[in-house]
Amino acid sequence: MTDQTRPRVYGSGHGDIDACATLPDHEYVELDGGPLDGQLLDVTGLTADERTAGAYLITTHSAYGPSGRASYGPTFSRPTGPWVWEGDVP
Template sequence: MRVYGHNPSDPQQGPRPGREYVELHGGPLDGQLYDVTGMTPANQRDGALLITEQGAYGAGGRADYALGEQAGRWEWLGDVP
């Protein structure tokens, strides 16, 4: 499974021991892992705007992901410029 922010050609693109991840569900980053190591529970509830080239706004656009109902998973809320 690929970790968000790692180059797809990087042989070390998978999860690393000792790190905490959530799975991104839906949208352009569906199925990728996002490293939340060190994030407070409050920050995790806030979610993140993640840069993606695959979203509705192309290069430099962002995909909005936030804590979902299922533990360990963030849901896609939509794309923003």
């Protein structure tokens, strides 16, 4: 059973036992707003440029259905996180 007080890590399944487990020596940003609100995204392997650009994350809850993506990225005022929802993309 998962700990309901800890955010879920993006990419883990709803039924995963370790859905809320973060890995040591990994860096995470919280996703703010939109369909993935409150989840954590592992940004450990991203370059500085990739972190600046943000990411299109697959979600079944986008305006475009199961094949859609949600755009998340850093803000100028808080470049290290959380990443905010910028909208849905096909």
